[in-house]
Amino acid sequence: MSALDRVTNLRKEAQDAVGRADATTELDQLRVRYLGRKAELPNLLRRVVELPPEERAAVGKAANEARQAIAAQIEERAAGLAGKELQARLARDRVDVTLPPDPPPAIGHHHLISQTRREIEDVFVGLGFMVHEGPEVETAYYNFDALNIPVTHPSRLETDTFYVKPAEDIFDPNTVLLRVHTSPMQIRVMEQTPPPIYVIVPGRVYRPDLDATHTPQFHQVEGLAVDTDVTLADLKGTLLRFARAVFGEQREVRLRPSFFPFTEPSVEVDVSCFHCVDGVTASGERCSLCKGTSWLEILGAGMVDPNVFEYVREHGYDPERVQGFAFGMGIERIAMLKYGVPDLRLLYDNDVRFLEQF
Ligand code: DAH
Numbered sequence: 001m002s003a004l005d006r007v008t009n010l011r012k013e014a015q016d017a018v019g020r021a022d023a024t025t026e027l028d029q030l031r032v033r034y035l036g037r038k039a040e041l042p043n044l045l046r047r048v049v050e051l052p053p054e055e056r057a058a059v060g061k062a063a064n065e066a067r068q069a070i071a072a073q074i075e076e077r078a079a080g081l082a083g084k085e086l087q088a089r090l091a092r093d094r095v096d097v098t099l100p101p102d103p104p105p106a107i108g109h110h111h112l113i114s115q116t117r118r119e120i121e122d123v124f125v126g127l128g129f130m131v132h133e134g135p136e137v138e139t140a141y142y143n144f145d146a147l148n149i150p151v152t153h154p155s156r157l158e159t160d161t162f163y164v165k166p167a168e169d170i171f172d173p174n175t176v177l178l179r180v181h182t183s184p185m186q187i188r189v190m191e192q193t194p195p196p197i198y199v200i201v202p203g204r205v206y207r208p209d210l211d212a213t214h215t216p217q218f219h220q221v222e223g224l225a226v227d228t229d230v231t232l233a234d235l236k237g238t239l240l241r242f243a244r245a246v247f248g249e250q251r252e253v254r255l256r257p258s259f260f261p262f263t264e265p266s267v268e269v270d271v272s273c274f275h276c277v278d279g280v281t282a283s284g285e286r287c288s289l290c291k292g293t294s295w296l297e298i299l300g301a302g303m304v305d306p307n308v309f310e311y312v313r314e315h316g317y318d319p320e321r322v323q324g325f326a327f328g329m330g331i332e333r334i335a336m337l338k339y340g341v342p343d344l345r346l347l348y349d350n351d352v353r354f355l356e357q358f
Helices: 005-019 022-033 040-046 055-095 112-126 185-191 231-247 308-310 331-339
Strands: 136-140 176-179 197-206 217-229 254-260 263-272 293-305 322-328
Touching: 005 022, 005 055, 005 308, 022 040, 022 055, 040 055, 040 263, 055 293, 112 197, 112 231, 176 185, 185 197, 185 217, 217 293, 217 331, 231 254, 231 263, 231 293, 231 322, 231 331, 254 293, 263 322, 293 308, 308 322, 322 331
Parallel strands: none
Antiparallel strands: 136 176, 197 217, 217 322, 254 263, 263 293, 293 322
């Protein structure tokens, strides 16, 4: 076979192979096979001088053209294949971000304080009460004055109340403070709505205390019912329903005389202990929950003091015409009693080993 025929054959063979290649790795092999340092075609080109003079020009030209044509075809084919391979890899690697993670993450739940707050709300909503919320930053007027709390009351001191600005005069009704209880909302609700009203007010309150039973921020639920012919019996019946809904249908409640500036008469309300019988547990020991008394104090309450109505008389609250009862309870206290939480601070540590239990 003449050198020229050999070049023609090599060119055809290489171009057929390149045309059939369908992977860039295969093209790399063909490039080495036909154009590499030890390949036949480049070798032939290098040894053109050894040919008879009349053949040299034609063979040299043909071999050169063949080499360029093969190289160009490899480049072109490589570009096309690289694009196709990239598309295939992208399709293969596509991540479906809508798939659920594996393993699925644990589903959370409401904090014990939120659960308890909702439970309390449900009971009173079932009794026809509305749920209102109010400002945590209050004035002394709503927090103290309009609730008939005298200027001499110790809770007004800076040791018992967080004042927002260093109080020039803590007895100024416009002094701004963090509310120490939810009771100021009694006044705000009555200013906004004429009687009859039946409301509860859950929310945060603040006091400068920190120990096993006090945190500087905690939660209360205030209750206020004002209507004509409201009596202490209505208060007791309402709280009995509440106590049974939260602590069990066997419970009783007991009212003990007490004092709050904004109620008259005032009472402390106890619920019968759900952990023992007459102060003695099933295993015959003195009950640690009620300290053997068989009663648990759950809240303060009373009949709205007529002096309080005087502050909202112009909004429809004539103390000669309407009566009301009010109560206030600590949400943390209810939760701790119900679930046997020994230290209030556990509720705020955010340790999942504790929170998971509820
Ligand atoms: N505000 C009182 C406190 O924080 C609780 C309270 C007692 C609220 C009697 C009332 C009530 O509405 O009638 O200690």
